[in-house]
Amino acid sequence: MKYNVIHRGDDISIQLMHRFHELIRQYGLIHEEASPDIVLSIGGDGTLLHAFHQYKDQLDHIAFTGIHTGRLGFYADWKPDEVELLAQLMGESANQNDLRAVKYPLVEIQITTPQGIETELALNEFTLKGVDATLVAQLHINDELLETFRGDGICISTPSGSTAYNKSLGGAIVHPSLDAIQIAEIASINNRVFRTLGSPILLPKHHHCDIYPRANQNILLSLDHLYMQRNDIISIRSLVAAGKKVKFARFRPFPFWSRVREAFIGYDMV
Structure with missing residues (x-):
């Protein structure tokens, strides 16, 4: 399975990209920019929009996932301190040929x-x-x-x-x-x-x-x-x-309404 990383360009996102490359290598995934199977976005929702438009002609075989390094990332399921878990689950899914995705x-x-x-x-x-x-x-x-x-x-x-x-x-x-x-x-x-x-x-x-x-x-x-x-x-x-739909790789459950609550209300509800 092939992957690519699109990042926002700030120091935190660049460091996470290098760390992800190191972690995912042990699972045998191939880094390829031209025609990947999975695109990892590191940044905010704007970064994922850039990734989507870069690969909008290949939506039939590409799935997206994201790590948000800003204050809010509605499309991104993962936080910076979860990069090891993301690499593990992505690698295991690739090796088992069991990539699950939702379509929007x-x-x-x-x-x-x-x-x-x-x-x-x-x-x-x-x-x-x-x-x-x-x-x-x-x-x-x-x-x-x-x-x-x-x-x-x-x-x-x-x-x-x-x-x-x-x-x-x-x-x-x-x-x-x-x-x-x-x-x-x-x-x-x-x-x-x-x-x-x-x-x-x-x-x-x-x-x-x-x-x-x-x-x-x-x-x-x-x-x-x-x-x-x-x-x-x-x-x-x-x-x-x-x-035509966009696919988001889901390596763990993250229901839409939970995403809405986290983005707009937060967990500290009275």
Whole structure:
């Protein structure tokens, strides 16, 4: 079995990477950057997002796991002082050919411009924001007009990404076993002239959302941690990615709701 390590670049993460290389060597795993079977992320959630986008074209055979070296790592199951245990369990799983993984849905983004259609994937969320003016865009669900949006922007999140930006927008936390995407408004304008639904929306798989921005708007798009500014967008379609999911290696149980509790509430509950 082949593995690679993506780290944040700080001293603690680099030291952990070297320590992990030493520990995993005894189990016969091969270090390979080009096409690994397991990718270990050492850092924060941003580090794992970097790892995901680096290997997004190989999701069919790659599983991710993470050690968080910052204050909060929602995707990372492991703490720095558990690197020996992680190496042991990973090595034993590899030698027994018993790599267990959970699969989380992704959001697929289809951006239509005069040049054609560009297709992207996001693990956390996709956002659309106005740059130098209020974003004005028609929002269609399954090819039917729902509303004309006016405001700062629109966020489309995955279930696992529902705990990120979406949560700060008042969106629901969604269990990643559900194949769905969530649409949340970013500071919409609602008065007697302009009106939006004003509530997050969950779309199941096989449903899609189309956003038609006003022509020639300067728009800032984000795919997780990646940003681009465009003024050539005709429409953007968002839907649950068909046949593509991200896999996270699970070497011990760590239920989703336990992860939510640890990330947002903590164990010192009164």
